[in-house]
Amino acid sequence: MNQEEQQAALATIAHEVHACTACSLHRGRTQAVPGDGHPNADIMFVGEAPGFYEDKQGLPFVGASGRYLDELLKMIGLTRQQVFITNIVRCRPPQNRDPLRPEIEACTGYLERQLDVIQPKLVATLGRYSMERFFPGEKISKIHGKSKRIGGRIYYPLFHPAAVLRNPSLKPVMEQDFRKMKQLVDEFDANIPDDTPPEDDPPPKPEQLSLF
Numbered sequence: 001m002n003q004e005e006q007q008a009a010l011a012t013i014a015h016e017v018h019a020c021t022a023c024s025l026h027r028g029r030t031q032a033v034p035g036d037g038h039p040n041a042d043i044m045f046v047g048e049a050p051g052f053y054e055d056k057q058g059l060p061f062v063g064a065s066g067r068y069l070d071e072l073l074k075m076i077g078l079t080r081q082q083v084f085i086t087n088i089v090r091c092r093p094p095q096n097r098d099p100l101r102p103e104i105e106a107c108t109g110y111l112e113r114q115l116d117v118i119q120p121k122l123v124a125t126l127g128r129y130s131m132e133r134f135f136p137g138e139k140i141s142k143i144h145g146k147s148k149r150i151g152g153r154i155y156y157p158l159f160h161p162a163a164v165l166r167n168p169s170l171k172p173v174m175e176q177d178f179r180k181m182k183q184l185v186d187e188f189d190a191n192i193p194d195d196t197p198p199e200d201d202p203p204p205k206p207e208q209l210s211l212f
C-alpha cells in the first residue's frame with residue numbers, strides 16, 4: 001500500500017467511525033474521534049477515550065494532555081504530524097468515566113484496521129486501558145517504559161499524559177520513557193529477535209568483570 005492508499009484507507013475507517021453505533025457511547029457523543037496523524041507513521045499512540053475538547057473538535061488529545069504530549073514529542077524531535085494518535089474507544093464516555101470492557105471490545109476492530117494500514121514500528125499505549133489490550137494483567141506502574149517486540153512490532157507502555165499532569169513527580173520518568181521510545185524506533189531495523197526486550201543490557205564481558 002502506498003501512502004495515498006493508506007490515507008484513503010484511513011479515511012474510510014474514519015468515515016465508518018463517525019457513523020458507528022456499535023456501543024452505547026455513540027448516544028452521548030458530539031462527534032466520534034477516529035484518530036489523526038501520519039498515514040505511514042513509525043509510532044502510533046493509543047490513549048484511553050476522547051474527553052470534553054476531543055469530543056467537540058473530533059481530534060485526539062487536544063486539551064491539556066494533548067499540549068503535554070506535544071511537548072514530549074518536541075523533546076524527542078517529533079511533531080504530532082509525524083506520528084498517529086488514536087484511542088482505545090473513539091466516543092466520549094459520559095462525564096469522562098472509564099471505558100467499559102464491552103465498549104473497548106466493540107471499538108477494537110477499528111484499532112486493528114488502523115494498525116494494518118499504518119504498520120507502525122512501535123505502538124505506544126497511554127494509560128492502563130490501552131496497555132491492558134497489549135499487556136493483559138500487567139500494572140502500568142510496573143511495566144511503563146519496558147517494551148516487548150512481537151510479530152516485527154514493538155509494543156511500549158507509557159503513563160497517560162493526564163496522569164502525569166495530575167502527579168508531576170512522574171514527569172522525569174515520562175521524559176525518560178519517551179527518550180527510550182525514540183531510541184527503540186531509531187534502532188528498530190537492527191536484527192532483534194521477537195520478545196527480546198531491546199533495552200536489556202547485554203551480559204558483562206569477562207574482561208570487564210576483572211576490573212573490579
Ligand code: SF4
Nearest residue numbers: 020023026090091107
Ligand atoms: S466507541 Fe467505538 S464502538 Fe462505540 S460507538 Fe464509538 S466508534 Fe463505535
